[in-house]
Amino acid sequence: MTGYAEVSVAVAGAQPPLAVRLELRSVNSRFLDLMFRLPDELRASEASVRVLLTQQLRRGKVECRINLDEAQSAQALPDLQQIEPLLQAEAVLLKRAPHLRSLSVADVWRLSAAQQLQPHADPAMLTQAMQRAAEAALIALQAARSAEGERLRSFLLDRCAQLQQWALAAEQVAPQAVARLQERFMTRWNEALQALGGSPDPEAVRDRLLQETTAFALRVDVAEEISRLQSHLDAIRKVLDEGGEVGKRLDFLIQELHREANTLGSKSAVLELSELAVHMKVCIEQMREQVQNLE
Secondary structure (H helix, E strand, O other): OOEEEEEEEEOOOOEOOEEEEEEEEEEOOOOEEEEEEOOHHHHHHHHHHHHHHHHHOOOEEEEEEEEEEEOOOOOOOOOHHHHHHHHHHHHHHHHHOOOOOOOOHHHHHHHHHHHHOOOEOOHHHHHHHHHHHHHHHHHHHHHHHHHHHHHHHHHHHHHHHHHHHHHHHHHHHHHHHHHHHHHHHHHHHHHHHHHHOOOOOHHHHHHHHHHHHHHHHHHHOOHHHHHHHHHHHHHHHHHHHHOOOOHHHHHHHHHHHHHHHHHHHHHOOOHHHHHHHHHHHHHHHHHHHHHOOOO
């Protein structure tokens, strides 16, 4: 499931002030795949964040991007004790290379500030800030994924309703199809008898043919498949209503739906049932693709 969250948490005691900025990006994937992008100074804390994400997420390709941001504050005045060595070094360089440009006030200010603003933070405080940022970002990500989950739930329920209509249509068509097949067999048989003329005991042969057509009708009867398909649709609706981690349960039920639709198609001896079976399989495949993304 897709989602995005970004959280920034201040690092206690850091000089200058620092903040851990953590981003979570999630895209659809059948399994859980975590990717981390973070600076080396935060690498030691990666394991704790990975454990947290693994405990809370089940599916999705999730990118966790972590950065250290320095707080934007007014620049301090240059430290005169730091300026003196800079000026001495400049004098030595100018003696050796008179063509070099002298340092401007802006140069001195910038070099002094760079020396003053070397970030420093307790590793334990960094880990704590990362943990807090991960927890907050995870809550926001789950909220985004839940919103998408609601949309997927509506999609699946709509598809269930459509499949239900096709199942009812197949239920109405099936007996008529079987009756037409039996009638077609008997018509052809009567035509064959008339063509043969003196055939042995037409009544006995007709009874045998009736037995064969009845057996064939049983082979093409799709009542059981339609009944099981409707039961699976009821089960899917129940799972969606219960909520929670529904991905694996729906995976199984979608497979069963596909099995029944395939059997229905293979047993369809008339065009109407074949067309309904094709529509069902297309719809079930759409459901399967979406269910792959649910937890």
